[in-house]
Amino acid sequence: MRALVWHGKEDIRCDTVTDPEIEQPRDAIVKVTSCAICGSDLHLFHNFIPAMLPGDIMGHEMMGEVVEVGPEARHKLKVGDRVVVPFTIICGQCDQCKRGNFSVCEATNRKKYLADKVFGHPTAGLFGYTHLTGGYPGGQAEYLRVPFADATHIKVPDGIPDEKVLFLGDIFPTGWQAAVQCDIQPTDTVAIWGCGPVGQMAIRSAVLLGAKQVVAIDHLPERLEMAEAGGAITINFDEESVVERLNELTGGLGPEKCIDAIGMEAHVSPSMPDTVYDRAKQMVGAESDRPHVLREMIYVCRPAGVISIPGVYGGLVDKIPMGQLMNKGLTIRTGQTHVNRWTDDLLRRIEEGQIDPSFVITHSVSLEEGPEMYKVFRDKQDSCIKVVLKP
Amino acid sequence: MTYSISNIARSKGDPKVLHSGPSSLGAADRLARALGWYSIGLGLAELFAAKRITRALGMEGKEALVRAYGVRELGHGIVSLSPDKHLGLWSRVAGDGLDIATLMTAMRHDNPKRDNVGIALAAVLGVTLLDIIGAQGVTARHSRPHGRPRSYRDRTGFPQGVQAARGAARDFKVPPDMRAVPTLAAVSDRAPQEKAQEKARPH
Ligand SMILES: [Zn+2]
């Protein structure tokens, strides 16, 4: 089959690879009908996340049709079922899964020995990601083996286009969880850094959950325009001071809730000297992530507020103002998304017409064009915000 | 090759690469990578073999300068190999200028190693040409073209419109483990803050 394969820094190729097979009784094989490139794939593209190996198949946002089911998954899945595959692999039976903390499932990371060393304890297995999270082959491919398939799936009805439900596997629940863990009150200002795909979903989620005002921060005009379309007040950080404008919008109090939809690769600009410092340290390996957004959020957030971090961080950050964080009594909530905790409710909201996540798609291409689209998406060329691939 | 090595870390049933297709790396990216590694190699040589270099060029006494250039060269290399490679290559072009100027000072008639200096100059000029081609190439390949971005004005994501969407999911119950700061709601309800926020109406 064909698949997008990681060969090294900025080197992703559309290769011919062997087909996946059922390995465990709980496995299923899915024929992928749609998959997407995610912002976090770009961290892998830049080799900023440790423990990728040449030959790894990319992709963790995918859906398709079940074509083969292992004997122990047959009570939940059958050939022909239409499923979205969540990016977190879950067993559905461990303590964490029972609590709904699916992204830290204790049973699905098959490289536990690696994760134990680096994270202290393992987190869930993830598709198309580093070997720290199991090194499972991803879904930017024609076929995908889904381990623990009896739990790791979201069934979707026929008759609703792929584009409307594909993002149930990652970015929609990710933006939703980012907003939910802010515990939004009708009096709240929710400030969202980053108007990429997750930021766009977080904006819509905060609007649906009834925030008083949603403020979106970016500097790319097309992304700000999409944010505004979704009901956000926008701040272009190339043109105005984020801190000043947020204070102005909140009567000098600061936003109660702040969401970091940027993560480890904050934009670098001489007008934000800390980003240049971080970039230099990152280049020589003295720091793995550029936490400009964290610093700004901690500074501007209203005391006793919440900082929600769906943005991906990889390792070590520097100059985090713990003094401000502690004295202001801020709450930090973060984590990979507990996808299946939210998807039944979100699928219903899509079906009822409350939201249509397909608004974010700007490019739809074949799998062969995938490698070039990584470049286009990374360089933000052609007003690219979200790429869907059709294997 | 590298796959067979990395396949050792791979589970038995995981798909293996049979043959490779087109890459996300363009020709300019590959040139940038080669020049980046060249910078690292040259930098290390200047740093650790400064004496031999100055002797070969009849520039005895300039070892400290050559070592400093070595450090500079390593910097060019690291940036050229990073995603910000255009900065690395343009910095290499500037560095080439500095190298040429320095070598010109050794092109004196009384320098017995004048021939070597000539060869070094020719080599630097050649590399400068590659640097310029590479720098222009990666800049063109990775920059956002000017001109009007596509319009996403109608991409609300809400089939019933933004107004209908505001608060439409208030039926959602935040699970107890994700409730944040219950006191904040009470605090936010107090009048002085509302007054303050009224002053700063959004546009
Ligand atoms: Zn993703």
Ligand SMILES: [Zn+2]
């Ligand atoms: Zn589990």
